[in-house]
Amino acid sequence: MLLPIVIKAQKTSRNINYFVQEATKYSPLLKDYKNQKQSLKIDSMLIIAAAKPQVTASSAGMYAPIIKGYGYDEALTNGQSLEALLNVNYDLLNKKKINNQLQGIKLQSDSITYAGALSTFDLNKSIIDQYITVYAxxxxxxxxxxxxxxxxxxxxxxxxxxxxNFYKQSEYLTFLVTLxxxxxxxxxxxxxxxxDYATLNYLSGVTDTTVIALEEPQLGNPILPTETGFFTKRFDIDSLKYINQKEAIDLNYKPKLGVYANTGYNSSFILQPYKNFGASVGFTLSIPIYDGHQKKMQYDKLGFSTLTSSYYKDFFIRQQKQQLYMLSKQISNMDQLFAQINEQIRFAKGLIDVNSKLLHTGDVKVADYIIAINNYMSAQNLLRQTNINRMKLINQFNYWNR
Structure with a gap:
């Protein structure tokens, strides 16, 4: 029986916050979400960079020999050619498209932020549940x-x-068996x-195997349910995504206008090749006219997704309210038990005290004393179990009431 001695010998103690902080610090999933957000920042910079004028250098050479009259038609190939150009391209009507893409990146970042927060809540809930188990x-x-x-x-x-000779040997042996x-x-x-302690360390990523006493969990009383909570934010983000996607569809059917310019060398070497340095400018224009009603089909597909999301949102809100009501009712019912259990413990403890005094004088049966102890233990176990169950219910209530 070394463990109780080890527990009592500790000068320090640990609370819920210690294990929650350790779990948050070592969670690879939370680090993954953080890296994903950093990656999205780079995606935003890539979009902005792609919207600027694009400068490229290109070169191409060709030689088509004619051997004994056989070869490509020189009227088509000019026999040989060489070009080395510096090209500049720029899309004039890309501002709205860029803003739409940046908004899409932001919504992805919001989704990752939400997923990270949800993972943190899930992690905290599991850590607190296990902490309560260890404390029990x-x-x-x-x-x-x-x-x-x-x-x-x-x-x-x-x-x-x-x-x-105050008691029989059989009574002493009965008591010894109970001991x-x-x-x-x-x-x-x-x-x-x-x-249980090892499981708590495992979930929290704590490698220290020292058994340190835990402080009593301080969860407080459950607060009143909120009208709008954290869990519905994901549906709000989804709605904004649908708006962003609809705008992207619209932008795909807008006219596209671009300009380009190049300068360099382009020659067939037929006539004055040393003079074939030059430059050119131009533009490109694209106007969608008919695509087989693809735009309407994309709208319809997006509409079904939006409708499905609204179904999930309504169903979740009803479930959340039902869950909070059920948990609140269970907590209330347990609160009503404490007074009865404490009264039972008071009587059981009093009976032990009386029997203990009578035991000293040999005026009580050992069996009766054992029964009194068992009743006291049962009442204490019921009190602890009820208190532990109440704390776990509060943990669940606080999780859902966000």
Missing amino acids: SQQDVKFNLDVFKLLKKEETLLKELTRN QQQQLTLKQAELQYQS
């Missing part, structure tokens, strides 16, 4: 250790009373505590 195991160890110490103290007295059972229960509680 810690309380079990402490309670079972206290009961063991009580039984061990009474066993010494009962052993002396049995020698003095041994309590010792096994304590050992089982210690092993469970170690296992």
Whole structure:
């Protein structure tokens, strides 16, 4: 029974915030979201860069020999040619398209921000749940250790009373069996505590195997449900995405106007090749006229996606309200149990105190004393379990009430 000694020997303690911070610090998923947002910033810069005039250098050469009268028609190929040009291209009507693309990048960033926040909430919820479980195991160890110490103290007295013929040997052996059972229960509680603590460290990314006592979880009371919450933001982002996509469809059917210019050398070497340095300018214009009603089809497809999203949003809001109501009701029902359980504990503790005094004088049956202890243990276990369940319900309530 070394574990309770280790727990008591610790001068420091840890709280929920420690494990939540460690889990957040080491979570690869949260780091992934952070890197994705940085990548999107680069995508925005790429879009802006692509909107600026594009300058390229190009070169091409060709030689078509005629051998014994055989070869390409020189009227078409000129026999040979060489060009080396510096080209500049610029789309004049690209401002709205660029703004639409940048808005799309921003919405992607908002989606990643939301996903990161949701992952953080999920991570915190799982860490807090496990923390509560470990704290419950810690309380079990402490309670079972206290009961063991009580039984061990009474066993010494009962052993002396049995020698003095106040109790039968069979009664002492019955009590001794109860003591041994309590010792096994304590050992089982210690092993469970170690296992639960290791799971908490695993979830949090903590590699320190030192068992440090946990502070009581401070979750407070559940707050009233909010009208609008965090979970509906993803549907709002989706709505903005649909607007952005619709605008992108519209822009694809706008006229496109571009200008270009080049300068350099372009010659067939037939006539005065040393004079074939020059320049040119021009423009390109594209006006969509008919595409087989593809624009309407894209609108219809986008409309179905929007309608589907609204169905999911309405269904989620109803589920969220139902979940919060159910959790709030369960918490309220548990709150009403505490007064009854504490009253039961008070009576059970009083009965133990009375039986303990009578045990010293040999005026109580050992079986009755054992029953009183078992009743007290059952009441204490019920109180701890109810309190732990209440904290877990509050954790769930706070998760959904965002």
